[in-house]
Amino acid sequence: MTGAQDFGPPTVVALDIDGTLLDHDDGLSPAVLDAVRRTAEQVPVVLATGRAWSTTAPIAQRLRLPAGGFVVCSNGARTIRYPDGAVVDERTFDPTTVIRSVRRYAPNARMAVEDADGSYLVTAPFPDGDLGANARIRVVSDAELAPQPVTRLIIRDPDQSESDFVNLAERLGLHGVSYFVGWTAWLDIAPEGVDKSTGLKVALAQLGLDPSGLLAIGDGRNDIEMLNYAGFGVAMGSAPDEVKVAADEVTKSVQDDGAAATLNRWF
Structure with a gap:
């Protein structure tokens, strides 16, 4: 576990979407929107989600993420360049x-x-x-x-x-x-072996950045590997216990703008 006093400032940020940025009604609060936009003006922000590209791209647009970045979709199976949608890496299996x-x-x-x-x-x-x-x-x-x-x-x-x-x-x-x-x-x-950290490794390699400077925030079981991979992993307050255990820190819930509270510490 890394203490907040031993980490930072982040050089790159990975953000889950649902339950982290958006509530379960797809609501995005002004506080979170402002915090993500300010962060993206200073360091690369990589959305890391279980969503498909088709439903991730509109969120990236809403957040005004700069061109030339990356998003990790399908729980790490696809790493895609934003905004042109070019697939940088793809992993498949026979179901x-x-x-x-x-x-x-x-x-x-x-x-x-x-x-x-x-x-x-x-x-x-x-x-x-x-x-x-x-x-x-x-x-x-x-x-x-x-x-x-x-x-x-x-x-x-x-x-x-x-x-x-x-x-x-x-x-x-x-x-x-x-x-x-x-x-x-x-x-x-x-x-097999694919999770959000898989796609983040690809994205960080493209950006020429090291995971020691990665701040990651998530709320789901599919975020555990991402939180472990990051230099500093933050679980949302509403996350299951096993996600909180995997994190370096637990922030407030999505309803209480937990992602904004974390980002505002550095940006």
């Missing part, structure tokens, strides 16, 4: 075996994969807003879901709880892939 296991252990679950153009193929419609407010979706059969390797497989069941999905991940016996349980009944399956 066929996982899809069969999901149908065995969670027959009512909905599944989705990202298509190359940022749209989604889904086995059934997801709850409104789950895949992004303006996400393009196409409903397909299980057999049509992943005819070729994908960057991630999303599993969702609105009738189940977060703890149900923690148990589901254990029952699925997920070998050869990485997985992240979301804040609700949501499970992200990624290529």
